[in-house]
Amino acid sequence: MNTSTTAAPAATAPCEGSDAARGFIARLDTFLREELQPLAAQHGVDHEHGASRELLEQVWKRSRDRGFYGMTLPEALGGAGFSVEDHALIKEHIYASGSPFAPHVLGELTGPPRVGALAKVATPDQMQRFILPVARAEKAICFAITEPEAGSDAGAVQTRAVRDGDGFVLDGMKRFISGAPLCDVAVIICSTSEDPAVRETTAFFVERDRPGFRIEAGYKTMAGQSHTGNIVLTGCRIPAANQIGERGRGLGLALGRITVNRLLHCPAMLGLARLALQDSIAHATRRRQFGQPIGAFQAVQHHLADMATELAAARALMLSVARTLDAGGDGRAEASMAKLFCSETAFRIADRAVQVHGGEGIVQGSRVEFLFRLLRMYRVLTGTSEIQRNTIARELLGHAIR
Structure with missing residues (x-):
């Protein structure tokens, strides 16, 4: 079984991005191979055996020190100023x-x-208490919208x-929040309407150490990961x-930024799908x-070709x-098309990878078995395939159908 944390070769095609992105990727590659790969091996971390908060802090700070961690920030805060295309390639x-x-x-x-x-939109006070500590890898943050009746x-x-x-009192539960078990602060989306029939939502920074803030964690996703939790x-x-x-x-x-964010989930799926393809080629050889x-068998060749x-x-x-x-460009429909097609395609690739691996592909501990479960999740995460289809259809039809 493939239980190694050794990094497989990344994209074999030449990088289409800018010179700056190519240089960034070259430095990233060194960081991944020479620092993070040994760190994972030393601590027994793989996709299903997560790292402690203390170890993750090491990763965050090492990445920050090498200029990677804050890449996505506005340039005024030290961001790299990459295009969306460069960001996707990275x-x-x-x-x-x-x-x-x-x-x-x-x-x-x-x-x-x-x-x-x-x-x-952050105030100077919020910049000092929340934004900058997150940018400097001193604090961890999560974004909490989902609830039992609001997905x-x-x-x-x-x-x-x-x-x-002079304040607000918050009551309720947020469910399935990514990063919640690791957070120091959460961005909580709340109803502030006095009329239950009126939808009015407001966002708040809420520190984890405040009385009345509790994390319910300990459960795992179908991919075996435990970095998701509830906020009560x-x-x-x-x-x-x-x-x-x-x-x-x-x-x-x-x-x-939902349009850009939807698109930027695609490179994660496709990077993982490429990993499944590479593992399948290696296994077939x-x-x-x-x-x-x-x-040498045509049936396997056809799987790999597809x-x-x-x-x-x-x-x-x-x-x-x-x-x-x-x-x-607006790109709203196109970003939903990309998220829909990439998530469905990546899962099909993982499914074929399991088929190519045969018995090895269905045993837990095999990387393609893990990728199958993880890529199945992406068809639900960050907007289900059905929601993407709704968005695409709405953009196509405009106001012709209500």
Whole structure:
């Protein structure tokens, strides 16, 4: 079984990005191979055996010191100023490396990508207490919208923030929040409407150490990971200074970059799909049956051909949409098309990878078995395939159908 944390070769195609992105990727590659790979091996970290908070802090700070961690921040805060296309290529390379630390190199789970858009509306006080500590890898943050009755319908949040004197009192529960077990602070989207029939959402910074703030963790996703948890708020009092932006603009803040964010989930999926393809090619070359490598059999060859073709098609769509966004295009429907097609395609590639590996592919501990479970999740995460289809259809039909 393949239980190694050794990074597989990343994308074999030449990088199409800018000179700056190519140089960044070259430095990243050295960091992944020479620092993170040995660190994972030393501590027994792989995709299903996570790292402690202390070890992750090492990764965050090493990445920060080498200029990677804050890449996605606004340039005024030390960001790299990369185009969407460059960002996609960089992220694809990180996930195609096979590193179990992939979500932490740029701080995607609990770091700068969570606060970059908020910097535009944060007060000077909030910059000092929340934004800058996250940017410096001193604090971890999570973004909490989902609730038991508010998933795809994000505006239906029932967690309440009630004004009380010089602050707010928060009550409710956020569920399935990525990064919650690691967080020092959470961005909580609450209902602030006095009329239950009126939807009004407002965003707040809420520190984990405040009385009435509790994390329920310990459960794992189907991919075996445990960095997801629930946030329970019971009479949690925060100062009014923790309100982010204007009252009633909570969802607007949360979803303000949804088009770009949807697209930027695609390189993670495709990097992982490339890993499944590479493992399948290696297995087809190594595994022998009937006196020859199984790659000599046409049935296996066809699986590999389909995997490579679909990966190339999905990648071309991702990069095309990235260029549209870089050129100033709206790209709303196109980003949903990319998220839909890339997530469905990446899962099909993982499914074929299991088939190519045969018995080895269905045993836990095999990397393709893990990738199968992880890539199945991406069809649900960050907007289900059905929600993407709704968005695409709405953009196509406009106001013709209500």
